[in-house]
Amino acid sequence: MSDKVSPNFIGNIAMKANKKLINLSSIVDYFVHPSLAVETDRLHRARILITGLLFNELAIGAITVALAILPFPFMSKLVGIPICLSIGITTYFLLAMLHRSGNYLLASVASILMSFLAILAGILVSGGAAKSPAAQLLAFPPLLAYFFGGARWGGYIVAVTFATIAIFYLLTVNNFQFYDASDGDNAPLSRIFVGMITMLLASGMAYIYEYRSAELKRERDLEQRKVDRLAHTDTLTGLANRRNFDAELCDRIARYRSVGPQRCFALGYLDLDGFKPINDRHGHDVGDEVLQVISDRLRYALRSSDFVGRHGGDEFMLILDALQGESLVGKKAEDLLQLIGSPMQTSVGELSITGSLGFAIFPTHAQDAERLKNAADKAMYAAKRNRSGWSYFESDVV
Amino acid sequence: MAASQLLRRSFTSLIDYFEHPSFREGAERLYRARILIALLLTFSALLALTLIFQRFSGLHVHSHGRSELLSPVMFVGNMVLLLVMRWRGSYKFCCAAAIVLAGAAVFLGLIASGGVRGSPMMQLLVAPLLMAYFFGGMRWGTSALLTICVTVGGLAIAEWRGVSFPQNPGALADRDGLQILACFLGAATVSAIACIFEFTAAKLKKERDTEHGKMVALAQTDALTGLANRRSFDAYLSRQIATRGTYRFALCYLDLDGFKPINDQLGHEIGDEVLRVVSTRLRAAIRASDLVGRPGGDEFMILLESTSTRADLEIMAQRTRESIGKPINTSLGPVKVGVSMGFAVFPDDADAIGALKKAADTAMYIAKHDRTGWSFYDRHSSSAAVVAKGMVPVSLLPDGGGNP
Secondary structure (H helix, E strand, C coil): CCCCCCCHHHHHHHHHHHCCHHHHHHHHHHHHHHHHCCHHHHHHHHHHHHHHHHHHHHHHHHHHHHHHCCCHEEEHHHHHHHHHHHHHHHHHHHHHHHHCCHHHHHHHHHHHHHHHHHHHHHHEEECCCHHHHHHHHHHHHHHHHHCCCCCCHHHHHHHHHHHHHHHHHHHCCCCCCCCCCCCCHHHEECCCEEHHHHHHHHHHHHHHHHHHHHHHHHHHHHHHHHHHHHHHHHCCCCEEEEHHHHHHHHHHHHHHHHHHCCCEEEEEEEEEHHHHHHHHHHHHHHHHHHHHHHHHHHHHCCCCCCCCEEEEEEEEEEEECCCCHHHHHHHHHHHHHHHHHHEEEEECEEEECCCEEEEEEECCCCCCCHHHHHHHHHHHHHHHHCCCCECCCCCCCC | CCCHHHHHHHHHHHHCCCCCCCHHHHHHHHHHHHHHHHHHHHHHHHHHHHHHHHHHHHHHHHHCCHHHHHHHHHHHHHHHHHHHHCCCCCHHHHHHHHHHHHHHHHHHHHCCCCCCHCCHHHHHHHHHHHHHHHHHHHHHHHHHHHHHHHHHHHHHHHHHHCCCCCCCCHHCCCCCHHHHHHHHHHHHHHHHHHHHHHHHHHHHHHHHHHHHHHHHHHHEEECCCCCHHHHHHHHHHHHHHHHHCCCCEEEEEEEEEEHHHHHHCHHHHHHHHHHHHHHHHHHCCCCCCEEEEEECCCCEEEEEEEEHHHHHHHHHHHHHHHHHHHCCCECCEEECCEEEEEEEEEEECCHHHHHHHHHHHHHHHHHHCCCCCCCECCCCCHHHHHHHCCCCHHHCCCCCCCCC
């Protein structure tokens, strides 16, 4: 299945984002490799990943500066600054890679592992999973992995996380003493603080998922509508296509039959005379123009309860509601033929074309769609043969 | 393998049992309702296990009376919600009730096990939050987040002001173990809900891509025969011309002889049947790398890849002619149509799409006129001959002629 999406999806997303956060979005877009922009879902996730990495870079920078300037113990500085610097450099390389080669999966897996290792390190230096407030953050890597890496990477990271927790449990049960750099007094407070952060992160993720789902649903419905339209209309003229017209005809016959004998309609068969020479002389493009003009004229001439479809080639079919009797049909036919016959402007100058119309009446001439169409078809051929413009079905016409 | 399948099937049928018929109205609603039922069932099973564990292990000796009541109450609540889902089908109500139930359980647990400062239950607060996001959307999720923050803040202030929350003596004894258990439960809940979210998004994406594929297929094919329509054939042809350079390929214009009388005398339905059969035969006559299109009416176009010599093309033409010339069985009995083919070779005869098509068209007209079945475009002889015979419109000549 093709993964390509028409560019206006992406355009829409970019426009929407631009309205909200013009600066951030243009910075984020700078890092998006063109190969990521072929599919909306991938683009969306890549943009979120880049945003996350950018914020990470900023936060790491701030922490490094704080560690360097503020009066922390020497040991903290000695351990903290290299760790922060290495995370910052890795993040920078990931961003550069997304910009240069667009390797989304590698970047996302690396980010997930980075976050996992950072949280693990945090737990290890602050008293192990039983004591450390950072243990609550262990729920975060699986969430990230599901979002950025899909179900497979999500599963892997879940397994790794659970294994880590199990190891912590075994170590705790066996009275392993973890190093604890934090001062014990602040533990409950930082626990609450970390709990809040976890909840905010989870909310953010849920928000993104809900937003994305709504977006995907919208795109799906849009495609569904397009499929519907394409399946029911003729692409060139926008009129009902043959299948749609046949369905409408059967539907209408069933409806009118159930209402009673007083409801009737005329089925008209229209064939253009001299369309093939135009097509041959001026090319298919001009032929298409002529068909479009004729379709527009037919649409204009019909009432809302009428129905018109293109049967293929230069043939059209009309349902004219509540029309009966030769004189009324004749009047309508003359109107239609005059409308069709009037000169039209095309790209190769003025052209004019005439049509032949054949009519059959439901329920007078036939009771079912097949016979009705046959009757109208025969009437149309009679009109064509006699060069009379239009004709009304008579059972002896062969 | 069989056991896991059986388990899965029985779980699915259990979910089906609790489904209200009204959920079937919308696919999205049904999907979320089923997940809610599955979640309630899982909770109930877990609670039942806890009850059994409490009954038969020594833990209940130490535990507080109040906290021991929590599990049965939760279990009954879940069961009631499942039955409401089955009988009344009130999805929204059940969602809200399930979220509130989960939130209340976590808070009661929090209060019963030492308050926000000490309780391991803090880590489970994300569960009702994520449930609210999934089942209720943005609005419920945000309200759940606010509610949780306010309540935790209230509890913290109460603690700070000196209200003491009773600590479960049993829990106090095995505090580290419980802390890690809570850590595991928190991670498991978040992972499960992330998995559900991801699954939902993937499902939607697949549906979208399927619809998109259908749309593309509809837009590119002729509805009657399933062949490429004129627009997509032209697009393919111009892509070929743009990418092939001087690599040769042939374009064939194919027009049926004797189709119009069939259409006129036997009706359009029969004409359509004939066109369908011809399309099938054409598709069978070409190789996988070639492309057949139907620009409309009784005309077809074939793009023949890497067919360079006239001998090759003649073999192909002969084969096609024989296959199409066989009687076609329609619902009104067998009919026969003939075929006229015109070939033009890129880049020998023309190197632009318009000229190439005109060359093939001209060759086809000559074949039709001379009743030879097929003909090749010849730049030097055919244009003069054609004009002399007056059988091809001047504009069809590739050198421009009368095209305004």
